[in-house]
Amino acid sequence: MNNLNIKDPVCGMNVSETSKFSTTNDKKEYYFCSKNCLDKFERNPSQYLNEEKNHEHLEHNHLEEPHTHKIIKQNIKYTCPMHPEIIRDKPGDCPKCGMALEPMGVIDKKEEENTDELDYMTKRFWISTVLAIPLFILAMLADLSENILPSSLSMSTIQYIEFFLATPIVLWGGWNFYVKAYYSVINKSLNMFTLIGLGVIVAWIFSVIALFFPTLFSYKFTR
Known part of the structure; x- marks a missing residue:
């Protein structure tokens, strides 16, 4: 039976271990929902692995939520959905296509609801x-x-x-x-x-x- 509880470390979607998009990092297999997520991970795996660790720390230390959110927010990077090689430290527009940059990884609820x-x-x-x-x-x-x-x-x-x-x-x-x-x-x-x-x-x-x-x-x- 396929394991559907595996999460794509880039976008967080549930994926199957039979996904054709996968790679190995530090002797561990990672699965992805699309080639785009796979390419992002392979360009900078440490970024997504660190975000995954921060997210796990947040789930297991709910009482320290304000402190954990503060740490995560300081590490937020922004990228363009169409040009993932564009990475910035703050929100703005993509210099290539003009689209608004989107936050990468785990963000707090207040930041996510910013309209x-x-x-x-x-x-x-x-x-x-x-x-x-x-x-x-x-x-x-x-x-x-x-x-x-x-x-x-x-x-x-x-x-x-x-x-x-x-x-x-x-x-x-x-x-x-x-x-x-x-x-x-x-x-x-x-x-x-x-x-x-x-x-x-x-x-x-x-x-x-x-x-x-x-x-x-x-x-x-x-x-």
Whole structure:
């Protein structure tokens, strides 16, 4: 019968001793759930073995939990899920792809429940959504059903209203993408954030120039 109580020393998942991902360290066999975890372990086995010992010490010395957690937290490293060779001493973004770094090994509950980044992005998402709904409706009506709009609303007025609705969405709502795109250029590691940031900001600049300096373009491009 397969032993399903063996834990992957990297991610902590239960694995079987029949797993095809395994290695030997100090005459002891270790099993892994995937090649990614196996590669991480083989690059720095002492890191994961030390974390495993700290976790065992924590379980057997529950009364000393505050002291043990403090020791573990001091040793926390952060890595990128897509680029495990990136290891940092504190949270941040991966210099290669821009993804948020994730903690490695055992962390305390307070650190695990930290949702600052999620709260930050959620706030911007909902405020941008509130601005985007009237922007979308106005743009569709102006292009498809001009007769529905009040006759006092000229196309020029509509374009200025759209500008004031879209600018906070583009510059404030998408600010995090531009920061990541900037660092991708500085670090000479172009990625999806580079593409998103460049595409959005170029489109916005083109639209602003067309709005304020319409004579630079032919009439059909400013409609």
